[in-house]
Amino acid sequence: xxxxxxxxxxxxxxxxxxxxxxxxxxxxxxxxxxxxxxxxxxxxxxxxxxxxxxxxxxxxxxxxxxxxxxxxxxxxxxxxxxxxxxxxxxxxxxxxxxxxxxxxxxxxxxxxxxxxxxxxxxxxxxxxxxxxxxxxxxxxxxxxxxxxxxxxxxxxxxxxxxxxxxxxxxxxxxxxxxxxxxxxxxxxxxxxxxxxxxxxxxxxxxxxxxxxxxxxxxxxxxxxxx
Amino acid sequence: xxxxxxxxxxxxxxxxxxxxxxxxxxxxxxxxxxxxxxxxxxxxxxxxxxxxxxxxxxxxxxxxxxxxxxxxxxxxxxxxxxxxxxxxxxxx
Numbered sequence: 065x066x067x068x069x070x071x072x073x074x075x076x077x078x079x080x081x082x083x084x085x086x087x088x089x090x091x092x093x094x095x096x097x098x099x100x101x102x103x104x105x106x107x108x109x110x111x112x113x114x115x116x117x118x119x120x121x122x123x124x125x126x127x128x129x130x131x132x133x134x135x136x137x138x139x140x141x142x143x144x145x146x147x148x149x150x151x152x153x154x155x156x157x158x159x160x161x162x163x164x165x166x167x168x169x170x171x172x173x174x175x176x177x178x179x180x181x182x183x184x185x186x187x188x189x190x191x192x193x194x195x196x197x198x199x200x201x202x203x204x205x206x207x208x209x210x211x212x213x214x215x216x217x218x219x220x221x222x223x224x225x226x227x228x229x230x231x232x233x234x235x236x237x238x239x240x241x242x243x244x245x246x247x248x249x250x251x252x253x254x255x256x257x258x259x260x261x262x263x264x265x266x267x268x269x270x271x272x273x274x275x276x277x278x279x280x281x282x283x284x285x286x287x288x289x290x
Numbered sequence: 291x292x293x294x295x296x297x298x299x300x301x302x303x304x305x306x307x308x309x310x311x312x313x314x315x316x317x318x319x320x321x322x323x324x325x326x327x328x329x330x331x332x333x334x335x336x337x338x339x340x341x342x343x344x345x346x347x348x349x350x351x352x353x354x355x356x357x358x359x360x361x362x363x364x365x366x367x368x369x370x371x372x373x374x375x376x377x378x379x380x381x382x
Contacts, residue, residue, distance in 0.1 A: 130326050134310065156325040160317030161310065185320065192316035197309060 066282050067137055067147045069166040071189070074182030075153025077172045078208035080107040081248075082238050082274075083150040087120050088253045089275035090146055097121070098144040100128050100136060102162070103152040107248060114251020130158045137165045155185060163193050168282045169203035172238070175210060175219040187231065204232045204281060206274075212239040212266065234281070236274040243267035339369075 070079040080103060087097045098121040101108040109124035121144065128136050133149075140147045149162045163169055169190050173183045183205060190203050205226055210219055226233050238244070243264045247254055254268050347354075361371040376382040 130324060134306075152325075154325055155317075155320075155322040157314055157317055157322055158325065160313055160322050164309065164313045188320050189317060189322065192320060193313055196312045196316050 065141050065145050066167040067141055067165055068168045068170055069149045069162045070170050071151050071159050071186040072171050072183050073155040073185050074179050077174050077179050078238060079172050080150050081244050082172045082206055083148050084108055085271045086275055086278055087148055089271050091118050091120050095145040097146045098140040099148045099150055101150050102128050102158055103150055108150055111248055111251050116252045116256055118253045133158055133161045134165055160189060166201055169201055171203060171205045172208045173205050174208055175222045180222055204234055206234045207237040209240040210237040234277055236277050239270050241267040
């Protein structure tokens with residue numbers, strides 16, 4: 065079953081948000097999902113302490129360190145349809161070891177020059193590890209916190225750079241939406257949030273479209289869930 | 291040499307360990323580093339000394355350096371090292 069590593073050495077690139085959003089959509093579709101929260105800030109482990117009825121299993125960094133990451137991934141992939149590894153915003157060996165067991169690496173990227181440079185470090189790591197293990201590790205860049213209404217000049221520029229560098233990119237973006245922040249603050253899934261939250265329906269539509277593309281890309285044999 | 295099975299029942303084969311070593315090496319070559327906290331040695335608890343006096347010793351450098359190294363290795367302060375040696379010699 066697919067192991068997906070969310071990697072970008074730059075903090076604040078929406079690794080945890082994209083990880084949790086996709087996990088929620090998969091769980092909603094009846095898939096079993098485990099998230100290994102290796103970020104020392106523990107945003108997803110903190111989310112799990114809330115009242116959400118979601119079936120997502122979260123393993124905190126108390127049980128996952130550099131020494132154990134490979135073994136925990138191997139154990140969880142036997143029990144869950146998807147294993148997600150949310151990594152912290154740093155260039156650490158834990159990220160490298162997680163990628164070693166990854167079936168897919170998702171590189172979230174905000175449309176900024178700093179994020180793009182750091183994302184290229186994540187891609188460089190994937191390439192190095194491919195040489196080590198002698199197989200291809202599929203990866204794709206996900207543009208995050210983009211405006212749902214207009215594409216800014218910088219977003220266009222970054223998208224152009226990705227295209228020029230032939231970096232595979234998701235067609236869907238993860239938009240900037242209040243609901244994506246509130247799900248962490250309230251420790252609930254998008255579907256469990258108060259319906260009055262501004263733009264909630266649009267956030268869910270965005271999440272579903274992204275999850276559909278994600279499942280198609282990660283596992284071509286598996287029909288899109290949404 | 292494979293590891294012992296861990297809590298998850300997994301044993302790393304020699305091939306796994308070698309793969310991990312090469313992956314670490316590849317990651318380090320592009321600036322990835324270990325973020326695990328370094329192990330902190332336990333604090334040394336000092337005995338209550340009572341009245342003290344200062345002793346200055348002129349000793350051959352080979353003896354003083356060997357003595358200091360031995361104290362460090364055994365986590366003795368210098369007076370504790372002298373005490374331990376005297377106990378061993380049956381003086382104390």
